[in-house]
Amino acid sequence: MMINKRIFLLYNFKEGLFIKKIIGLIAFSVLIFASLNSIAHASSIITDIQIKGNQHIKDSKIKKIIKSKVGKGFSETKIKEDMQAIYDIGCFSTIKVLRENTEGGMILIFEVKENKEITQIEFKGGEDNISKVKKLITFKKGQLWNFKKVKKSKEKILKFYQEKGFFAVSVDISQNGLGENKCKAIINIKPGRKFFISEVKIEGNKILNRQSIMEELQIKKNGLFIPDQLNKGIKRVRNIYGEKGYIYARIKHDLEVNREKNRVKVIINIEENILVRVGEIKLKRDNISSKERILKHTFLLKKGDIFNTKKIQESWRRLYNLGFFEKVEIKPVPTSSPAIIDLVVEVKEIERKGELILGVGYSANSGWGGNIQISKDNLWGEGKKIGIDWNFGEKRSSYDMDYLDRWWQDTSNSVRINLYNKLHTYEDYEKGEMGGRLILGFPAGKYTQFFLNFKNDNVKITKTGNSLPEGLEEGVKLRRILGLMLQKDTRVRDEVFNSYKGSYTSFSLEKSGDFLGGDIKFVSYGAEWRGYFRKGSLWKFPILACRLQGKLGENLPYTEKFSMGGQESLRGYKYGEFEGDKLLLGNLELRIPVGKDFTFLLFVDSGRMWDRDLKFFKTGWGLGLKVKSPLGLIRMDYGIGEDNRGRFYFGIGEGF
Numbered sequence: 001m002m003i004n005k006r007i008f009l010l011y012n013f014k015e016g017l018f019i020k021k022i023i024g025l026i027a028f029s030v031l032i033f034a035s036l037n038s039i040a041h042a043s044s045i046i047t048d049i050q051i052k053g054n055q056h057i058k059d060s061k062i063k064k065i066i067k068s069k070v071g072k073g074f075s076e077t078k079i080k081e082d083m084q085a086i087y088d089i090g091c092f093s094t095i096k097v098l099r100e101n102t103e104g105g106m107i108l109i110f111e112v113k114e115n116k117e118i119t120q121i122e123f124k125g126g127e128d129n130i131s132k133v134k135k136l137i138t139f140k141k142g143q144l145w146n147f148k149k150v151k152k153s154k155e156k157i158l159k160f161y162q163e164k165g166f167f168a169v170s171v172d173i174s175q176n177g178l179g180e181n182k183c184k185a186i187i188n189i190k191p192g193r194k195f196f197i198s199e200v201k202i203e204g205n206k207i208l209n210r211q212s213i214m215e216e217l218q219i220k221k222n223g224l225f226i227p228d229q230l231n232k233g234i235k236r237v238r239n240i241y242g243e244k245g246y247i248y249a250r251i252k253h254d255l256e257v258n259r260e261k262n263r264v265k266v267i268i269n270i271e272e273n274i275l276v277r278v279g280e281i282k283l284k285r286d287n288i289s290s291k292e293r294i295l296k297h298t299f300l301l302k303k304g305d306i307f308n309t310k311k312i313q314e315s316w317r318r319l320y321n322l323g324f325f326e327k328v329e330i331k332p333v334p335t336s337s338p339a340i341i342d343l344v345v346e347v348k349e350i351e352r353k354g355e356l357i358l359g360v361g362y363s364a365n366s367g368w369g370g371n372i373q374i375s376k377d378n379l380w381g382e383g384k385k386i387g388i389d390w391n392f393g394e395k396r397s398s399y400d401m402d403y404l405d406r407w408w409q410d411t412s413n414s415v416r417i418n419l420y421n422k423l424h425t426y427e428d429y430e431k432g433e434m435g436g437r438l439i440l441g442f443p444a445g446k447y448t449q450f451f452l453n454f455k456n457d458n459v460k461i462t463k464t465g466n467s468l469p470e471g472l473e474e475g476v477k478l479r480r481i482l483g484l485m486l487q488k489d490t491r492v493r494d495e496v497f498n499s500y501k502g503s504y505t506s507f508s509l510e511k512s513g514d515f516l517g518g519d520i521k522f523v524s525y526g527a528e529w530r531g532y533f534r535k536g537s538l539w540k541f542p543i544l545a546c547r548l549q550g551k552l553g554e555n556l557p558y559t560e561k562f563s564m565g566g567q568e569s570l571r572g573y574k575y576g577e578f579e580g581d582k583l584l585l586g587n588l589e590l591r592i593p594v595g596k597d598f599t600f601l602l603f604v605d606s607g608r609m610w611d612r613d614l615k616f617f618k619t620g621w622g623l624g625l626k627v628k629s630p631l632g633l634i635r636m637d638y639g640i641g642e643d644n645r646g647r648f649y650f651g652i653g654e655g656f
Helices: 002-044 059-065 076-087 127-134 147-162 210-217 227-243 292-298 309-320
Strands: 046-052 092-101 106-114 117-124 170-177 182-190 196-203 250-258 263-271 277-285 325-334 340-349 355-363 367-379 384-393 396-405 414-425 429-443 448-463 475-489 499-512 522-534 543-554 562-564 578-580 582-595 598-611 614-629 632-640 646-652
Touching: 046 059, 059 076, 076 092, 076 106, 117 127, 127 147, 147 170, 147 182, 147 227, 196 210, 210 227, 210 263, 227 250, 227 263, 227 309, 277 292, 292 309, 309 325, 309 340, 499 543, 562 582, 562 598, 578 598, 578 614, 598 632
Parallel strands: 046 106, 117 182, 196 263, 277 340
Antiparallel strands: 092 106, 170 182, 250 263, 325 340, 355 367, 367 384, 384 396, 396 414, 414 429, 429 448, 448 475, 475 499, 499 522, 522 543, 543 582, 562 578, 582 598, 598 614, 614 632, 632 646
């Protein structure tokens, strides 16, 4: 026991001393580590970024594209990305990165060496087309040698010659030094000879016959061989197979070139593979608002249908154009059977519970006025819409309630009910309209709808001045109108909801009186066409939008005459400045996107109006801005008429 006790005491004594030393060592280590870590952390923070070696390319351009920023920590991954980004400018031959540690932090230094400046451009070969080739090159004298522009120029020149049938053309763009930091760009073109198609051989086709394939290829024996034309033709053939359900079809082409005879034999090999049908179609949404009802009435394919790529594209267009979703994606999902493919439709709803729009404005003919709109689209997730619109001002007052069911009783037919009470004040009289309208819509084709509408209201004219316009009587009249409209709409909208492709066409007829009863009798006809054109499908390209409109009336009373002037028709003039019983109107807009939510536009409007023996032909022009906001699409236009007087317009909605 004594021995154990001594040992214990001895051990206990040494353990206490050891612990004290360990604690002291740990405390010292922690202090040193904290100090070193603080220094290391401070030295890893970027306090300055310097660019050295550049003369033509500004510091700001380089700093804008790099991810390393002052005040942020140093990252080797970011440095590698920065070097690649600087290199991708295309104007530098070497790039180095240095870092200088200071007490306050790190100075990051990008050392670059610029390519030589182009002072001369020399062309060799292709003399017959030099003037056209000069317009194709993307670089010019005074600029730095840029490998990206050189590559793009080469591609454009190659395509130019190949489209002329010079299949074997070669293009080389090089540089020769002209002393320090100067060079000459040499464009060497060897067109070779034109090649013609000796034969088109098609193998492996059973579903499509040779004639159908040749019509899509758009090439023929003894015709010029143009590679790009062949590639586009093969793409069209592949699309036809996709529309017929053969989405696994493989189309290859081979060329047998006889350079001595300048002939090319085109061999098209087709593996049609199996026919594919649609399996399950599922709606995947980011919330529980939208219901399967929407998919049922917009998607053109059903379970068991032959897979059709064109119908899938059209289904996407119909879903997106509803305006409920900011994103629509249709994804094919393979199943255990290669002959069956499921489809998952992923949608992301536009985040809005409803819309409340407040507006105020002034115009010379209507004075000060305001507008309050309350609406809710995709009501209950069933594609229905309800809205109330109140317009008020010095010379107008109106209430408008609207309800739309796009798929009435779960069918393809639509129902729209509109109730209104309107009052307009003019110089010598007031015009009131109170009643309602019922519109029934029926599908009449792939893009076409037929509308039947019935309007019943009372029109009240109250004299407020010395005399009424000729043809206008004081009192209340019953108006009943039966209308027919045929509408075809193939418009496609992009992610900013601009129509950029397709067209809209409508023909309408309205009849009042006779068998319908009422106190007002007339007939009117209308026709309208809108077209949209843009290079490619990217939102950043300008859009050319056109509208042509014509109206013709028979026995039109004063209250039913057509009007022209204002933001919706002829900009540069007062709202409804011109009236008559015949109208022709044309609008042309060049829409230039300046951001995802902003579109700048230039416009020209021209219109002609006939009223008995009077004729008016007027033109207006100007500029405008369309803004996509949480409240909807806002339009602001400034138009100038033939009197050189400018007018400002403010509106909400698409316009045309």
